[in-house]
Amino acid sequence: MPVSSAAVSFFRQRLTAHRHFWRSSAVGSVLEPVLFLAAMGLTLGTLVDRGPGVPGGVGYLAFLAPGLLVAAAMQTATGESTYPVLGAIKWDRLYEAVLATPARAVDVLAGHLLYVAFRVTTSAAAFLVVLLLFGAAESPLVVLALPVALLTGLAFAAPVTAMAAALEEDAAFAALQRFLIVPMFLFSGTFFPVDRLPAVLEWFAWATPLWHGVTLARDLALGTVDGGSALLHVGHLALWTAAGTALAARALQRRLVR
Template identity: 90%
Template sequence: MPSAAAVSFFRQRLTAHRHYWRSSAIGSVLEPVLFLAAMGLTLGALVDRGPGVPGGAGYLAFLAPGLLVAAAMQTATGESSYPVLGAIKWDRVYEAVLATPACAVDLLAGHLLYVGFRVATSATAFLLVLLLFGAAESPLVVLAVPVALLTGLAFAAPVTAMAARLEEDAAFAALQRFLVVPLFLFSGTFFPVSQLPAALEWFAYATPLWHGVTLARELALGTVDGGSALLHLGYLLAWTAAWAALAARALERRLVR
C-alpha cells in the first residue's frame, strides 16, 4: 500500500492538475475520439466491405479497445517525461518533497498514483464514447479500463526511470518519434500484428502495448480466454514491477546520493 507521504504527494499533483485539466483532456480524450471517428467510421466502412478483420468483428469494434489502451500509453508517457524532469531540474518540486520525511520511493509511488488517476479517468471517458458509438460487443468491455490503467503504468515506470537520468529534454522528442509513435502504429491497435514481417511481429509481442491492446480487445469482443488473460496480465505486472524498481533506484541516485 502507498505510504502517507506518497498519498500526500499524489494529492499535491491533483491540486496542480485542477488548473490545466481542460487542456490535458484534449490530448488524452478528444484526440483518441477523433481517431475513433475518422478510422472506425470511415476507413472501417471500407474494411468491412472487404474481408474484414479476423474473427468477423466489425472494424469499429476491433479498433476502439485498441485506441483506448494506446491512448493510455500516450497519457502515461506524457505525464512521465517532461513533468518528471521538470520536477527534478527546473521546478525542483522533488527536492522540496524530499526535504520532508518522504523518500524516493514515496515520490515514485505518488507519481504513479497520479499517472494511474490520469489514465483511469481518461480511459473511463473514452469508454463512454466507445459505448455511444456502439463499439462494444460484450459487457466485459468495462474491464478494459483497468487493463488500460495497467498498460499506462507499464509505460510510466520506464519513462520515469529514463527521465530521472537525463540532463536535457531533447531525448523526449526521440522517444515520441522512434518509440511511442511506432508502437501506436504497429502494436496491434489498427491491424493484427500477424500482418507484419516476422521480425517485427515478434517485436510487437514483446511490447506491453500489444499485451494491453490484445487483452482489452478480447474483453470488448467477448472472446477472452482465462489462460491468455493471465498471460497478458502477468506480463504487464512483471514489466511494471521491474521498471518501477529501476525508476525508484534512478530517482534515489539522482536526488539523494
C-alpha cells in the same frame, strides 16, 4: 510498492495542480482518441467492412475501439512521465521541495505513479463511455478494459520515469516518441492484426506492453477472452510495471538523495 502517507500527500498536491489545466489535458487524453475513433472507425472502417474485413468477422469499429483505448492510456502515461518528471527534478525542483519534508524518494515515485494512475483511469473511463455510445463493444466484459488500460499505462509510466530520472537534458524524449512510442502505436495491433506484419516486426509487437494490453482489451470487448491468455497478458504487463518501478526507484534515489 508501499504507499505511505507522504506519497498520498504528494499525490494530493499533484491533483491540486491538475485542477488548473485539466481542460487542456482532457483534449489530448480524450478528444484526440475520440477523433481517431470517429475518423478511422466510422469512415475507413466502412471501407474495410465492405472489403475482406477484419479476421473473425467483427466490424472494424469494434476491432479498433479497444485498441485505441489502451493506446491512449500508453500516450497519457508516457506524457506524464517524461517532461513533467525531468522538470520536477531539474527545472522547478518540485521533488527537491518534497524531500525537504519527511518524504523519501520512493514516496515521490509512489505519489507520481498514483497521479499517473488517476490520469489514465479518468481518461480511459471517459473514452470507454464514448466507445459504448458508438456501439463499439460486443460484450459487457468491455468494462474490464478499464483496469487493462490502467495496467498498460503503469507498464509504460514506470520505465519511462526511470529514464527521465536518469537524464540531464530532454532531447532523448523526442527519440523516445519517434523510435518507440509512435512505432508501437502503429504496429502493436491497434489498427490491424500484427500477423499481417513481417516476422521481425511481429516479434517486436509481441514483446511490447502495448500489444498485450491491446489484445487483452480487445478480447474482453469482443467477448472472446481466454483465461490462460489473459493471465499471460496481465503477467507481461505486471512484469514491465514491477521492473520499471524498481529501476525508477533506484534512479530517483540516486538523482535526488545526495
